Amino acid sequence: MAQISRDDVAHLARLAHIEMSETELETMTGELAVIVDSIASISQVAGDDVPATSHPLPLSNVFREDVVGQTLTQEQALSGAPDEEDGRFKVPAILDEEQ
Template identity: 55%
Template structure:
């Protein structure tokens, strides 16, 4: 017995504003049924004594220490810029002034 009917697939398609053919209704019903059965199977396997996890291995913070270092001089930073104005990068305006 299937977990999802053609009528339910058609209803989901209407809610999602998807145009599906009669053939697609049958195909999607079968595919969704396989997905729903797989999810149900996973629910049977999950044990109550196993805590939920987001990763299979423990994660640690891998960021390096923030060590102050000398900055790039302004002249060098602006040397490769395509356009400079008032010692700053000049970029095209994207917003009009109101």
């Protein structure tokens, strides 16, 4: 079994700003040890002829041409606005700055 100590888990919890009770620390210590052991056993089985993968099936991005479609006119875009000024949406100020 992997050498994960309660102090290791407490240190990781502090780094992640996660509060953990003593019971949670003990439980997580055992769970992390199992995870580390599982990864170690898989690493032993995988030979040099097995490529590292992040997904069991090959993935590829599907791209399309970036074509401009039908757009709204300024008038259409502002037609549902509760308030507008100078051809722009008018919204309440959220900062304490006068402009």
